[in-house]
Amino acid sequence: MEHAGKHALVTGGGTGIGKGIAVALAQAGAEVTITGRRADVLEELAATQERLHPMVMDIDDEQAVRDGIEAAAEQRGPVQICIANAGIAEGGPFETTSLAAWRKIMTTNLDGVFLTFQAAMSTLKPEDPARMIVVSSIAGVRGLKNAIPYTVSKHGVIGLIRGLSEEFMRRPITFNALCPGYVDTAIVRNQLPGLMKRFGVDEQGAIDAIAKGNRHRKLLEVDETTTALMWLCSEGARSINGQTIEISGGQV
Incomplete structure (x- = not known):
């Protein structure tokens, strides 16, 4: 119960990697707000764990993110563990990629993380310890063909955590990225x-x-990413900051 008494927030927390993370944090004692676009999926998962709290939130909507995280903090306290996991993956040849498709991926995968972290940090006092973690991808540390907007968005969130780790170096808060493969x-x-x-x-x-x-x-299995994340959230990882943790069965 390492995280008993803490409030964690996981975007895209109803399925896949986000689901695994949310359940693991709840089992470790945290009160976990799980967000996503589909209420039925969130509620179904929340019914399996008493410390999971569903909240419909579209990370493409700035006001929804700011209002939603503020409301969650009022109910469960400051967001001391924030997992920016929600994202989309779409591909296609660069030559035929439209600006609309580019902007759609950037809005969700990059702007969404920016908004999530900024809103979560606004719930903290300067002395509050916290972990801010984004689920990036191996596409964040190498190029993927036929997935240029996705690759750029995942590189972007790594730039975000590196910049934030420098800006808030003197506070008890860390920023890291998980970069799983497939x-x-x-x-x-x-x-x-x-x-x-x-x-x-x-x-x-x-x-x-x-x-x-x-x-x-x-x-990869979901638990491999979950285990790495739980380590980043642990007290023992308090000096791991501004890093990319690559999970792909070998050197990327």
């Missing part, structure tokens, strides 16, 4: 039909094609 989640599974058709392979063949993006050629 994780076995619904986002990855949803790509399988298209890959099966594109390469003329069965489902396992499509999985193998995605898994090649990880150095050990296996899809």
